Amino acid sequence: MPKVLVSDKLSETAVQIFRDRGVDVDYLPDVGKDKEKLAEIIGQYDGLAIRSATKVTAKLLEQATNLKVIGRAGIGVDNVEIPAASKKGVIVMNTPFGNSVTTAEHAIALMFAVARQLPEASASTHAGKWEKNRFMGVEVFNKTLGIIGAGNIGSIVIDRALGLRMKVLAYDPFLSEERALELGVKKVELDELLAKADFITLHVPLTDKTRNILSRENLAKTKKGVRIVNAARGGLIDEEALAELLKSGHVAGAALDVFATEPATDSPLFNLPNVVVTPHLGASTNEAQENVALQVAEQMADYLLTGAVQNALNMPSVTAEEAAVMGPWIKLAGHLGAFIGQMTDEPIKAINVLYDGVAAEMNLKALNAAVISGVMKATNPDVNMVSAPVMAAERGVQVATTTQGKGGIFDGYIKVTVVTESRERSIAGTVFSDGKPRFIQIRGINVDAEIGQHMLYTRNKDVPGVIGALGMTLGDLGVNIANFTLGRTKAGDDAIAILYLDEELKPEAIEALRATGKFLQVRPINFEI
Known part of the structure; x- marks a missing residue:
């Protein structure tokens, strides 16, 4: 459990x-x-x-x-x-x-609060004053709202703003023209938004690209009298520069729910008469x-x-439905990677993966992660589908993916090719109707190999006596063969054998096979089943 x-x-x-x-x-x-x-x-x-x-x-x-x-x-x-x-x-x-609507509503609430100076007016009235002429606000109707970030929360704010009959400009490098049309906004560059917006609201994560997106330089480009709202992340605005522009009157007001340093116990924006602040309440509803x-x-x-993965930030998402269907294919991808990883002794320069037929229609990011994980386990058994792509990138391993329609007798298959300085090595596999993965091609030689926890791969010249030597040597050592698959290019040329064994092959068995002089290559391969 x-x-x-x-x-x-x-x-x-x-x-x-x-x-x-x-x-x-x-x-x-x-x-x-x-x-x-x-x-x-x-x-x-x-x-x-x-x-x-x-x-x-x-x-x-x-x-x-x-x-x-x-x-x-x-x-x-x-x-x-x-x-x-x-x-x-x-x-x-x-x-x-889960909190998208709540955060979007808070941004709209802050916009109203700064437009009508509601917190100050409330405090004044609570104090027994009646300063009706002091608190002159502005309407949001027919004003231009500049949205920086038109993703999940930003799109909800857009919907609410359009309902208030505002004009909306959106700056988002990932926003397509089609999506902008669907949302009912005009897609613009940042400079145009800064110059035209009466209100600006931010809805982007804090990254190296978005940090201080409203820098001193960009704040200076804003329309005089602009009101700025930030209910996204602290660090998106240069708070010192914003305070100066508020004092000068260039910025008419600001409403912030987030700050560069939190908890914010001190800020240049505190106690300014035209600033509304809240303590990171964007998601704070029941x-x-x-x-x-x-x-x-x-x-x-x-x-x-x-094994279903949803909303992961460092792993491809896999729904429960995908996990059920893809489970055998993910296992196959891992086995293909593990086989070729254990067969490769040189530093790997590239991993090329071909997806055919039904495999090409699946979640390829998840399948790729399984392939890379299998390859990398040969040198680090602790890696998994999350850490392996990171390790591959750190080592400069290039990963390429190709897809194609059904191209053979199988409904689909996966072929993995590893490139080193001196050679390429490939293996292909499929999943049969019983849900069991199979190897179907190694080194260009067609096979039909059942996959077990402990296996043996041999390569030899296609001459008489090799199979007998293989069986006799293993039999003398008490090694039981569960499944035996052979393949060759043509008579008298290269031949291979894949054996599924009941137990892990001991070093003395490997040495005994090599000592027969019958084999060009003898390699034990172990899988996580």
């Missing part, structure tokens, strides 16, 4: 989901704040469910010897060192849709908190129990 630690405050209903699904769970909502205690116990768990309080560092991951998945209830994963998790083979998943908690519990349970 897989075991999960919930180290931050999460809904009791979410915790119960783990239990109902057959996952052992420890609910310790305060342990995420205790680095030493968390490091002490993390090795016990297969999964870690968190919010923002738990910091998953490379140092902590060193202690997480059994960890397979980290689930973040929410969108932001700033508190998880994803590259370190990937190297450890740990999947990191979030819940990008509905959103419940939704993301339930979603992360379901996702983690799905992965630990069925």
Whole structure:
């Protein structure tokens, strides 16, 4: 039974989901704040469910010897060192849709608050004042809203803004013209948005490309009297420059839910009369908190129990339906990679994968990850589908994928070719109707080889006596053959044999086979079955 630690405050209903699904769970909502205690116990768990309080560092991951998945209830994963998790083979998943509506609504609320100076007006009235003339606002109707980031949350804000009869400009490098038309917005470059927008709202993650996207230089390009809203991530705006432009009157108002440093106890934006601030409340509704908690519990349970991967940040997503159909093909991909990886002694320059027929219609990112994992296990048995692509990239291994329609007698197959400095080596396989993977071609020689945990590959010249020598030598050593497959290019030329054995071949058996002088190559191959 897989075991999960919930180290931050999460809904009791979410915790119960783990239990109902057959996952052992420890609910310790305060342990995420205790680095030493968390490091002490993390090795016990297969999964870690968190919010923002738990910091998953490379140092902590060193202690997480059994960890397979980290689930973040929410969108932001700033508190998880994803590259370190990937190297450890740990999947990191979030819940990008559970609080989308809530965050979008908060951005709209902030826009109204800064447009009508609602917080100041409320405080003034509570103080017994009646300063009706002091708080002169502006309408949002017919104003131009500039959206930076038209993804999941940004698109919801766009929908709400259009409902308010605003004109919407959108800057997003990944936004296609077709999608912009579908959303009902005009796609523009950033400079045009800055020059024309009456309100600007940000809905992008914090990355190297988006950090300080509203820099001092870009803020200076904005339309005089602009109002700026940020309910996305701190660090997207140069707060010092924004404060100066607010004081000068160039920026008429700002509303921020997020800050470069949080908790924000001090900021140049605090106590300015035309600024609305909230303490990172974008996802703080009962509905959103419940939704993301339930979603992360379901996702983690799905992965630990069925292998389904949803909303992963460092691994191709695989639905439960895909996992059921692709399971045998993922196994095949891993076996092909493992075979060729164990057969290759030189540094690998490239891995080329051909997908034919039904295989070409599947989730190729997941299949590629399985191939690369199989190859890399030959030199590092601890790698998996998460860490192997990272390792391959670090080593400069080029991975290329090709697809084609059904091209032979099989409904589909996968062919893997590894390129080294001196040669290429290839193997192909398919999945039969019984769901069992088979090798169907090695070195261009057609075979029909059942795959077992312990196998033996031999290569020889096609001459009489080789099969007898193989059987006699193994028989004398008490090695039982479960399955025996032969193949050759043509009579008298190269021939190969693939043997499925009942037990792992001992070194003395390998030496005995080589000592016969009958074989050009003798290689034991072992698989995870």
